[in-house]
Amino acid sequence: MPLTExxxxxxxxxxxxxxxxxxxxxxxxxxxxxxxxxxVARQDYRQSQxxxxxxxxxxxxxxxxxxxxxxxxxxxxxAEMREGAGFGPRGGDHGAPPVPHLFxxxxxRLSNNPKKIDDLYGRVERAYPETKTLxxxxxxxxxxxxxxxxxxxxxxxxxxxTLLRLKGNALIPEDHMSYSLRKWQDYALExxxxxxxxxxxxxxxxxxxxxxxxxxxxxxxxxxxxxxxIASSRRRARAPTTSQLYPAGAxxxxxxxxxxxxxxxxxxxxxxxxxxxxQFQKINCVKVTRSGDPIFSKESKLLEGYLSxxxxxxxxxxxxxxxxxxxxxxxxxxxxxxxxxxxxESGDSIYGDDRSQGEKLKVTFAVNHHNHQIHNELTRLKRxxxxxxKFYEFTAEKGVTVYEGFRFxxxxxxxxxxxxxxxxxxxxxxxxxIQFHDDAVDSDSGLTWLAEPxxxxxxxxxxxxxxxxxxxxxxxxxxxxxxxxxxAYGHSNEKMVFADLxxxxxxxxxxxxxxxxxxxxxxxMTHTLTGKSGVGDHKKKGIRAFxxxxxxxxxxxxxxxxxxxxxxxHPDLEKDDDSEDEKDSSNEE
Numbered sequence: 001m002p003l004t005e006x007x008x009x010x011x012x013x014x015x016x017x018x019x020x021x022x023x024x025x026x027x028x029x030x031x032x033x034x035x036x037x038x039x040v041a042r043q044d045y046r047q048s049q050x051x052x053x054x055x056x057x058x059x060x061x062x063x064x065x066x067x068x069x070x071x072x073x074x075x076x077x078x079a080e081m082r083e084g085a086g087f088g089p090r091g092g093d094h095g096a097p098p099v100p101h102l103f104x105x106x107x108x109r110l111s112n113n114p115k116k117i118d119d120l121y122g123r124v125e126r127a128y129p130e131t132k133t134l135x136x137x138x139x140x141x142x143x144x145x146x147x148x149x150x151x152x153x154x155x156x157x158x159x160x161x162t163l164l165r166l167k168g169n170a171l172i173p174e175d176h177m178s179y180s181l182r183k184w185q186d187y188a189l190e191x192x193x194x195x196x197x198x199x200x201x202x203x204x205x206x207x208x209x210x211x212x213x214x215x216x217x218x219x220x221x222x223x224x225x226x227x228x229x230i231a232s233s234r235r236r237a238r239a240p241t242t243s244q245l246y247p248a249g250a251x252x253x254x255x256x257x258x259x260x261x262x263x264x265x266x267x268x269x270x271x272x273x274x275x276x277x278x279q280f281q282k283i284n285c286v287k288v289t290r291s292g293d294p295i296f297s298k299e300s301k302l303l304e305g306y307l308s309x310x311x312x313x314x315x316x317x318x319x320x321x322x323x324x325x326x327x328x329x330x331x332x333x334x335x336x337x338x339x340x341x342x343x344x345e346s347g348d349s350i351y352g353d354d355r356s357q358g359e360k361l362k363v364t365f366a367v368n369h370h371n372h373q374i375h376n377e378l379t380r381l382k383r384x385x386x387x388x389x390k391f392y393e394f395t396a397e398k399g400v401t402v403y404e405g406f407r408f409x410x411x412x413x414x415x416x417x418x419x420x421x422x423x424x425x426x427x428x429x430x431x432x433x434i435q436f437h438d439d440a441v442d443s444d445s446g447l448t449w450l451a452e453p454x455x456x457x458x459x460x461x462x463x464x465x466x467x468x469x470x471x472x473x474x475x476x477x478x479x480x481x482x483x484x485x486x487x488a489y490g491h492s493n494e495k496m497v498f499a500d501l502x503x504x505x506x507x508x509x510x511x512x513x514x515x516x517x518x519x520x521x522x523x524x525m526t527h528t529l530t531g532k533s534g535v536g537d538h539k540k541k542g543i544r545a546f547x548x549x550x551x552x553x554x555x556x557x558x559x560x561x562x563x564x565x566x567x568x569x570h571p572d573l574e575k576d577d578d579s580e581d582e583k584d585s586s587n588e589e
Contacts, residue, residue, distance in 0.1 A: 002509065037313045101127035102181050104197040106141040111171060121148050130182035132552060135476055136401040137181065138164040141201045150370065155217060158517040159403065159476055161207040167198035174474045176553030211505060211517060214457045274323065275306035276422045283413035283448070292492070294379040296413075298542030303414065308336065309423040311539045314338075317535065318523075321424045323451070331454035334414060336425070337373060338445060340365055340535055362501075367418075371448040374413065376534030378450060380524050384408040384498060387488045394487065400558045403480040405518035407508050409452045455504045455520060463501040466525055466536055469549040476555075477519065483555040489546065490565035497546045500525040538571050547573070 105125040107117045124144045128137065139159055148155040164172060179187065181197070188196040282299040289295065305325040313320045317339045323332050385408040395402045417426055425447040463481035464470070471482050485498050501524055508518030526533040529544025538545075547569050552562040
């Protein structure tokens with residue numbers, strides 16, 4: 001049955017009630033949801049009638065000459081009335097046209113039972129602005145899902161653990177997720193799809209369970225028993241779980257804490273590690289100025305801790321060591337360079353290198369040179385954090401839905417006592433894992449480490465490389481990372497490009513201080529006009545690579561970056577500076 005023009009309504013409760021009432025109390029049985037139609041004129045009439053009723057109610061049913069309200073109060077009242085009736089705000093002296101809305105409905109399907117809709121989470125049906133994209137609707141549907149899912153304290157599902165599908169578990173082409181609701185509806189009508197705005201949010205339970213297990217959170221009675229738990233119950237009787245003893249939502253006087261044992265053994269067993277006691281001077285980057293300059297501050301009190309003698313992992317240019325800091329509950333890792341040359345095409349693989357941890361790597365740079373580059377690493381992280389905050393403020397002002405879970409690693413510096421170098425530093429006489437050849441071994445200036453929180457999740461998503469800027473993914477995390485890189489280029493007055501963006505899933509704090517799923521970005525690189533931002537800065541060559549490869553996707557376009565920040569290679573970027581020394585190993589990989 002061909003579909004006609006869809007129903008457009010405002011978002012007010014009264015208007016929605018009128019429309020929904022017409023569906024259930026019409027003349028005889030109404031049509032099905034997939035083919036529901038309503039003349040636009042009838043909807044406009046109800047909208048205007050509702051507006052008139054509100055105005056009559058405000059006057060108390062009588063005509064009174066004059067008013068006790070001043071002009072500002074009247075305008076405010078009018079704005080509220082217009083919003084309630086579905087009209088847009090007034091533009092100057094003329095009323096703006098109403099924002100068109102379209103109905104959309106959502107149900108929820110779990111991957112462990114893909115043939116059946118989960119009735120526990122109900123059905124959501126409401127009017128949405130026609131400019132909302134399908135990605136926006138996916139995020140809004142997840143918000144509705146989590147409002148039920150988290151009522152008894154369960155962990156919220158992350159957007160990356162869901163898919164948006166059509167009713168009946170039908171797939172939506174990936175390149176259509178950037179369509180606005182209006183564009184999608186036009187597409188569906190043109191292709192004579194019987195189901196237009198009936199959607200399902202598909203929950204990918206294995207991804208959800210994996211994240212919970214990585215965080216040490218019990219996965220019993222989340223959506224239901226796991227397949228492994230079902231198999232186990234067939235083999236032996238099990239004691240009742242807490243969720244069985246206490247119904248969902250029922251109060252419990254059990255003591256609770258944040259302590260949780262790992263859900264499974266790590267792929268990389270720590271074993272018995274030899275550690276050396278050491279003292280460190282803590283150095284913080286307390287601020288990054290508006291011009292991007294870092295301000296460092298040393299703490300007067302020394303930190304004591306135990307630093308492992310052998311590395312936890314080796315990346316392409318840095319070694320990673322575990323450290324236990326006295327009086328600090330959180331786990332940290334310390335990073336240092338063992339190479340400052342351009343052998344690597346990309347950034348560090350923090351926990352995934354297959355080289356022997358005892359391999360001796362000979363280098364020839366001095367400790368002061370190394371410390372300067374480590375300071376640059378911290379500057380990049382703090383500069384990235386400042387840019388990311390501004391980016392999120394910008395997207396909020398524009399009303400564009402993005403992935404809000406990105407955070408740059410909250411890092412600081414730790415400097416050793418130069419007279420008491422640790423084996424891990426490479427300066428001690430009994431070097432074990434890595435050896436340095438340094439003229440400044442006896443200097444009071446000890447090796448400086450980059451300290452970061454330990455990331456337990458070994459999964460790493462790569463959003464860009466050192467000189468590669470792909471834009472082929474359609475997941476909201478990737479679309480957000482692409483748009484952030486584009487926006488940051490414009491925000492830096494076209495003087496800097498973030499590169500080698502990569503991150504691992506972890507728990508972050510949202511704006512309300514609640515622990516939520518997120519992604520920690522680490523080891524970013526930057527390309528600048530001067531080429532002095534740190535290791536891997538390819539100057540104009542790196543900026544050109546971004547300008548040539550980046551393709552604006554849906555979030556870039558919604559933010560207006562494709563027009564406001566054109567990616568044009570200016571004449572001064574076409575050629576490298578004559579002063580550029582391509583053999584300068586400190587600024588290239």
